[in-house]
Structures are given as C-alpha cells and as structure tokens.
Amino acid sequence: MKKKSLSRQAKLKLExxxxxxxxxxxxxxxxxxxFFRRHFGQVSSDWKADAxxxxxxxxxxSENLFACLKNDFADDxxxxxxxxxxxxxxxxxxxxxxxxxxxxGTNNFALGFPLCGISLALLHEGVPVxxxxxxxxxxxxxxxxxxxGLLKDQQKxxxxxxDIEAQKIIGLQxxxxxxxxxxxxxxxxxxxxxxxxxxxxxxxxxxxxYLEGVLDVRAKVWDIAATYALAKAVGNEFHxxxxxxxxxxxxxxxxxxxxxxxxxxxxCEKIESLLA
Numbered sequence: 001m002k003k004k005s006l007s008r009q010a011k012l013k014l015e016x017x018x019x020x021x022x023x024x025x026x027x028x029x030x031x032x033x034x035f036f037r038r039h040f041g042q043v044s045s046d047w048k049a050d051a052x053x054x055x056x057x058x059x060x061x062s063e064n065l066f067a068c069l070k071n072d073f074a075d076d077x078x079x080x081x082x083x084x085x086x087x088x089x090x091x092x093x094x095x096x097x098x099x100x101x102x103x104x105g106t107n108n109f110a111l112g113f114p115l116c117g118i119s120l121a122l123l124h125e126g127v128p129v130x131x132x133x134x135x136x137x138x139x140x141x142x143x144x145x146x147x148x149g150l151l152k153d154q155q156k157x158x159x160x161x162x163d164i165e166a167q168k169i170i171g172l173q174x175x176x177x178x179x180x181x182x183x184x185x186x187x188x189x190x191x192x193x194x195x196x197x198x199x200x201x202x203x204x205x206x207x208x209x210y211l212e213g214v215l216d217v218r219a220k221v222w223d224i225a226a227t228y229a230l231a232k233a234v235g236n237e238f239h240x241x242x243x244x245x246x247x248x249x250x251x252x253x254x255x256x257x258x259x260x261x262x263x264x265x266x267x268c269e270k271i272e273s274l275l276a
Contacts, residue, residue: 014124021073021096021122022130022143026154028068029118029132029141032061036103036136041112055110058082061102061118069098079251081222089252097123099225099251105198109136119200121225126247131226131233133204142204144233150207159234160209168192170267171202173216180217183274190270203227206263207234213263215271221245221255227262237268241275 006014039057062080070078077097079090098120103109105116118134122145130145142157144150150157170191176184191212196202200223202214207230216223228246231238241259261271 017096018122018124018129021069021076022148024069024072025098025120025122025130025132026141026143028065029120029134031068032065032102032118033134033139035061035064036118036134037139040109040114040116040136043110054082055103055106057109058102058106062100065100065102065118065120066098077251079222081220081253083251083253085253087252089250092123092126092249092251095124097126097248097251099123099128099222099248101200101222101226104200104223105196108197113197115196115198115201117198117201117204119222119226121229123225123246123248126249128225128229128232128246131229133200133226133230135201135204137201142207142230144207145229146232148233150230150233157208169194169211170263171196171205171211171214171216173199173202173218176217184215184271186274187270199223200227203262204230207231207236209234209264211263213261213267213271215261217241217259218257219260221248221251221258224258224260231262236262237265238262239268239272 043055043057059082062082066078075094077090077092077094079097080100082102101119103116104119109116114137117136120132121128122130130148132141132143134141140153142152168191171194174195199216199219203224204227205211206214228238239261245258261268
C-alpha cells in the first residue's frame with residue numbers, strides 16, 4: 001500500500017521530532033566517550049553463544065546511553081546488541097526506535113587495537129533516518145542521514161571522492177565462504193583491500209569515500225543501521241544479498257546476518273555483475 005503523503009504541518013512536526021532526537025543522540029554518545037577511552041584495552045572479556053566477544057564496557061555503555069535517551073523519549077523503542085538473549089523479541093511499535101552497537105569491534109577494543117567505536121542509529125517507522133558513529137581511532141564523531149548530509153565533529157564533511165588513491169581501496173570482512181570468495185576474485189586485482197574487524201568503521205569509511213566500497217557477509221542489523229543512514233547521507237548505494245532488514249519490525253540479538261555491499265555506483269555494479 002502506498003504511504004500517504006504528509007501535510008506540511010505534519011512534515012514540520014516530524015522534522016522537529018527527528019531533530020530533537022538527533023541532538024539528544026549526539027549528547028548521549030558524547031557522554032560515553034570518556035568511559036570508552038578509559039576502558040579501552042583495560043577490561044576483561046567473555047564470549048557469547050555466537051562466539052563473539054563481550055566486555056563489561058559493552059553492557060555499561062548500552063545501559064548508560066539508553067538511560068540518557070529514555071529520559072526524553074520514553075515512548076521510543078530501544079534495541080541494543082547487548083540485550084539479554086533470554087528476553088522476548090522487541091516489537092517496534094512506536095514511530096521511533098534506536099539501534100545501538102555499544103562497541104563495534106569489541107575484539108579490537110578488548111585487545112587494545114584502536115579500530116573500534118560506538119554505533120547508534122535513529123529509525124523512523126523501522127528505517128534509519130540518522131546515524132552516529134564514534135570512531136575511536138581518530139577520536140571523531142561522524143553523523144548524518146538522508147537530507148542531512150555527512151558531518152564530522154558537527155562540521156560538514158569534505159568528501160574524498162576526488163582522491164584517486166581512495167578510489168582504489170575497498171573493505172571486506174572475513175571469513176568469506178569459498179563459493180562466494182571465488183566469485184569475488186576479480187576484484188582482488190582491481191582494488192587494495194582493508195579488513196578492520198569492524199563493519200561499522202568500514203561503512204563509515206565508505207561514506208567518507210576513503211573506501212570505494214564495502215562488502216560484509218557477517219554483519220548484523222546493529223552493525224549497519226547507522227552506516228546505512230550515512231550511506232544515504234552521501235548518496236552511496238546500499239544493497240543486501242537477501243531481503244532488506246528495513247523497515248525493521250522486530251529486534252532480538254539472535255537476528256540473522258544481513259550480508260550487504262555499499263559504496264559508489266561503479267563498485268556496486270561490479271559486485272552485482274560478479275554475484276550474477
């Protein structure tokens with residue numbers, strides 16, 4: 001069914017509601033940066049059922065950040081990678097929801113390797129409209145969404161799209177199953193490869209045009225919700241191997257992976273042709 005167009009007054013009301021949340025989201029993330037930096041490489045870790053690492057800092061950031069947002073937006077839905085796997089799935093019934101990865105690149109964080117960060121996305125009716133990514137490696141906050149553009153530390157970001165070297169680099173996340181790897185072999189002679197251990201940072205680098213594109217077959221929705229919005233902010237394409245997780249209607253840590261690729265039109269066309 002075709003969505004009804006909003007009246008001018010309704011559009012203004014929606015825009016105000018989104019901007020209030022953008023400002024609050026920015027504050028909520030900034031409030032966690034000192035804690036993030038203080039515990040970097042200094043916390044013990046455990047392993048979850050899916051063999052991914054988790055630390056005390058993941059849980060603390062998740063709880064503290066959402067506590068901040070819930071003060072002003074109690075009716076919103078709040079979804080974190082670190083919610084209990086024993087909890088019931090969250091039905092996203094409100095107009096707005098938040099999807100958080102408190103530490104993307106937890107393995108790097110725990111081991112003292114600086115490629116890690118915080119990822120927070122604001123969704124309206126299940127679709128990301130704004131994303132925040134705190135990149136610990138350069139101590140900067142990237143943010144943006146469709147019609148908002150891309151910002152770095154609240155300043156308009158100057159794209160690297162005209163940098164010839166940047167157009168020769170792509171990001172991949174491993175492992176990749178042999179059948180898919182074989183299909184992708186031609187790109188290995190065309191591009192330099194980066195594998196960072198953080199899907200969020202790869203997606204952020206693609207939005208900056210430092211990377212021509214990114215392909216990740218292991219990502220979960222909390223890994224890409226924010227960078228999906230950043231891609232839309234700069235006009236990058238974003239494709240899923242299977243059905244798109246957006247609009248997101250239900251959230252639980254056991255959600256399946258959502259393999260994807262994103263980047264320039266040229267990169268995405270090349271990947272589509274190889275997969276075909």
